[in-house]
């Protein structure tokens with residue numbers, strides 16, 4: 378199945394192409410045709426399976442130039458509202474629909490102004506949407522599509538009443554879609570009451586068993602992904618490696634970046650002709666390239682025996698694909714290693730993959746530049762000695778320059794500088810915008826304010842174990858924890874703070890939904 382096969386406009390097809398999506402995900406394959414036919418749909422699938430585009434593509438297809446709110450999407454959190462609006466924006470690149478996220482915490486005046494200018498799609502949190510309805514700054518008369526995204530999350534966050542109030546204000550002649558990872562009874566009830574003979578589409582989990590090969594994940598920041606990948610591959614002994622990216626565009630960009638850094642790499646994606654594909658595969662088979670960069674689709678059917686490493690540069694969309702990908706290594710009784718790079722926002726997705734493959738993937742600390750250099754030194758030494766001892770390699774060309782430098786500087790200095798020029802190419806890691814500011818923590822730590830405390834029977838042990846499980850650091854690495862009746866302060870090492878923040882946010886501890894924010898520094902006492 379291809380996106381080309383859907384009866385959708387060229388504008389949207391072009392946008393999908395630009396986003397680098399190669400083939401519809403299973404939920405998209407099933408849901409898009411139904412929504413296009415104006416069916417009410419309940420879509421149930423795990424996170425990361427592409428539900429946004431599953432409703433976004435047909436929704437945008439139905440949006441007209443009319444500057445009224447035609448679609449309303451309700452999401453549980455501000456972050457999701459922004460994320461969904463962003464994805465829709467990309468999908469409507471050539472169609473140019475006006476899409477507005479509205480959420481609490483942002484100035485309402487700003488949102489009112491934007492709404493007045495005329496928007497076709499509103500993505501909002503229930504509380505703020507209701508707020509606008511009460512102020513009469515948002516009209517839902519022309520809404521023909523309504524989407525409840527992450528319905529179970531909205532239920533957990535106590536939004537059911539707000540959602541009902543909103544639903545009652547939308548035209549009955551509408552199409553309603555509900556997306557949820559789970560279907561607890563209150564959500565079922567909501568769908569019975571407010572949806573019109575919905576078609577239920579469930580992407581079943583199926584049995585997935587991961588092969589027993591060495592698996593590991595590294596916590597990386599989005600901005601540092603490339604540098605982190607280089608550190609990982611430079612510190613491992615790799616025969617042949619397959620590096621997976623989510624999109625064709627990702628494959629093209631990563632291939633270019635790796636080649637620019639001098640790696641023997643080539644890319645494989647669905648746009649290549651069979652002949653081009655064969656050339657790349659031949660290079661990989663006879664080891665004239667070390668790395669093959671591919672999308673899931675392009676890697677289908679690849680069967681190369683001595684793949685020593687599978688690297689998930691982008692985390693796979695679902696557990697099945699995780700299992701497929703890592704199964705490319707460890708063939709024919711050889712040792713295989715599967716490495717996954719995980720960004721803060723992907724922490725939860727990793728946990729859902731682990732839950733389904735019933736396996737804990739251990740985390741490893743990213744090697745420092747010093748460690749990488751140390752591991753590489755014996756390789757370099759070999760290369761230099763080979764060159765010195767080889768008969769053919771004539772370095773006489775440089776005699777003049779060598780003499781000149783030797784007259785001016787000590788040989789150690791010259792050789793060291795040359796090595797740096799030739800081998801050293803690692804960058805420092807950047808902080809990627811996760812600046813929590815001064816949180817009043819001890820040096821090297823970040824302090825978080827958590828909205829629960831003794832009221833949910835939280836104990837320091839429970840919390841540190843939760844954090845340890847979540848981000849793969851020892852419980853003992855969690856710093857000071859102060860638990861009060863209704864809130865808690867916790868310090869964690871700075872380098873894992875973004876992962877703790879994204880991973881713990883809106884998660885459950887002792888059955889309660891919790892939230893956290895960077896703490897404000899305590900006022901200095903005199």
Ligand code: ADP
Nearest residue numbers: 398399400401402424425426427428429430623
């Ligand atoms: P969900 O809502 O199911 O949790 P999302 O809609 O947020 O998942 O999608 C997860 C990621 O997958 C996003 O980065 C999205 O752009 C990407 N994605 C969605 N559909 C596809 C596809 N068909 N091919 C490649 N990537 C996709």
Ligand code: MG
Nearest residue numbers: 428429526527
């Ligand atoms: Mg989603």
